[in-house]
Amino acid sequence: MLRAEKISKEFIRETKGTNRFAAVQETDFEISDGQLAVITGRSGSGKTTFLNMLAGLLTPTDGKVFLDGTDIYSLSDRELSRLRNQKTGFIPQGQTAIHSLSVAENILLPYTLYGEYSEDAEKYAYELMEKLDIINLKDVRPSELSGGETRRMAIARALIKKPQIIFADEPTGDLDDENTRTVFEFMKSISENGASVIVVTHETDSEKYADRVFRMNSGILSEK
Amino acid sequence: MKLKKNLPLRNLLGRPVRTTVLVILTALLSVTFLCGTLVITSLRKGLGSLEARLGADIMVVPYEAATKSDLQNIVLQGNTGYFYMDNSRLEKIMKCDGIGQLSCQFFLASASSGCCSIPVQIIGFDPETDFTISPWIKKSGGGQLKDMDIVVGNDLNAFVGDTLKFYGVECHVAAKLDKTGTSFDTAVFTNENTIKKLIKSSVDLKMNSFTNIDPDKTVSCVLINAAEGYTPEEIINDINIHVKKVKAIQTKEMISGVSDSLSGVSDVTGILISAVWILGTVIFLLAFTMSVNERKKEFAILRVTGASRKKLASIVLQEAVITGITGSIIGIIIGLVIVIPFSSSIESALNLPFLIPDISRITEYAGISLIISSLTGAFAAGFSAFRISRIDTGLILRGDN
Structure with missing residues (x-):
C-alpha cells in the first residue's frame, strides 16, 4: 500500500517578485494494492510533480510518503534506488530510452542494472513485447522507433519486474485510440492481478478503467 | 538478450563520434606529456652524458683553436677538425699548482677520399694517464687497446672485428662504445702510438693541413682535473697567465651554451605541456558536461529503473576510464613512435646532445602518462556525473533543470 501524508512541493522561481510557488499544496493520498487510480488535470496543475513525489523521484518540501509502511524519503539513496528497482515501475512522460541498447535490452534494463538477468525475465520481456505489439522491434535501436513504439517500450520496461506499484505519466500521450485502449486495458489487468497503478493522464476515457479518479487543480488534489 | 558488453x-x-573525439583528445594529452617528458629527459641525459664524456674540469688547447665556437664545433657538435701545439708547453702546464690529474689528447680528422674508410673525428689518448676515455671503454666492455686497435662510437657503421683504413693505415676495431647521445657517438678513439702513426701518415700523404708537424712533439689538448683544495678557476688563471700560446677553458663553461639551450628547450616544452593539459582539461570538462546534459533523460531512466547515484556516477566514470585508457595507450604508442625512431632527427633539429632514457624509465613515463591522462578524463567525467546525480530525477523528467 502507498500512502502520502501531507506532502507538498514548492519550487523557487528565478523571476522577480514572488520567488516561491507551490506546485503541489499539502495533500494526503492513499492507494491500496489492486487499485487503479487516475489523476487528471490541466497542464501545469502539478500532476507530474505529485506523481514524482509518490514514486520517490522528487523529494517533497514537506510531508512523507510510505510504501508498505516504510517512509521512502528516510531511506538512503542506495536503499531508495533498490526499492524503486524492486517494487515500482515508472513510465515517464516523453521519449525515454537508453539509445545504445536495443528495445529488448531497454526493457530488461531493471534486471541488468543489478545483474539479475534470468531466462524467465527474458521470457516475460517477450511476452510483454507480444502484448504491446513491439515483438518485431526487439533488436531495433530506439532511434528507429516511432513515438508510440518508444512509449510502448517504456511501458514494457516499467512492467518487466512485475512491480507492486506502477506510476504512469501520460502513458498514452503518443498513442492512437486503439493503442490507448490497449494500454489502459493492460493497466487494468495488471491492477486486477494485485498491483497498484497510478496514471496521470489527459485522456477523459481513462476514467472508465479507474477504481478511483482524482483531479489536480492548481496543486490541490481532490477525489471525484 | 543478456547484455553482451557492459553498459558503459x-x-x-553506441556514440562512435563522441567516443572517437574523447579518445583522440586523451591521446593528444598523453602524446604531449610523453613526448615532452621524453625530449626533456633525453636532453638532460645527453647533457649529463656529455659532461661525463668530457670528464675533466679543464681543457687546455692551442690559443688559435680556443675561439669557443671552433672548439665547440669539434667537441660538442661532432664536426671533424684538428689542431696541435708543441708538447713543450705540457711541462709548463704541469708546473702549475693544483693539478690533480692530467692527460693529453690528439685529434685527427679522417678524409672522405680513398685513403680512409669513413670521414670521422679520430681522438687519440694516452692510456697511461687517461682518465676520461678509458673508463668509458671499460664500461662498454672494451679492454686495453693494443697498437692499431681502435674503438668506434655507437653511431658508426663498424663493428668489433672490422678493419678500417685511415690514411692508408689499417686499424682493427676492438670495441664499440655505448650510446652517449653526443658527438662522441660518431668519433673513433685510439691510443697515443696509433694516432701518432695516423698523423704522420696524413702528413706524409700531404693530407694534413699542418704540413710540418712532428707527431712525437705535439698534442692537441690537455685535460686536467683539479686536485683537492683547488678550484678549476685558480688553475685556469695560473695556466693562462704563465703558459704562452695556450688557452685553458673550464669544460663547464664550454657546455654552458648547451646548458642554456637545454634550459630554453625545457622551459618551452614545459609551457607547451602545461598549455595543452590546461586546454585539454577544459575541453574534457566541456565535452563531459555537454555529453551529460545531452544524456540527462537517459540518466533519469537509469535512476527511475533503480540506479543509485553511485551506480550512475560509476557508469559515467567507467566510460571515462575506458576512453581514457584507450586514448592514453594510443597516445603512448604514437609518442614512442615519434620520439624513439626519430631521436637522431630530433638531435639534429635541436642541435643538442640527446640520449633516450633506458626502457625502464620509458615504461615509467608511459605509465605516468597513462595514469594522468585517464585521471584527467575521469576527473572531468566525475565532476559532470556528480552534478547530474545531485539533481532530483523528477526535475530532470520535468525538464526543469
Missing part, C-alpha cells in the same frame, strides 16, 4: 562500453560504442 555499450554507451561508448
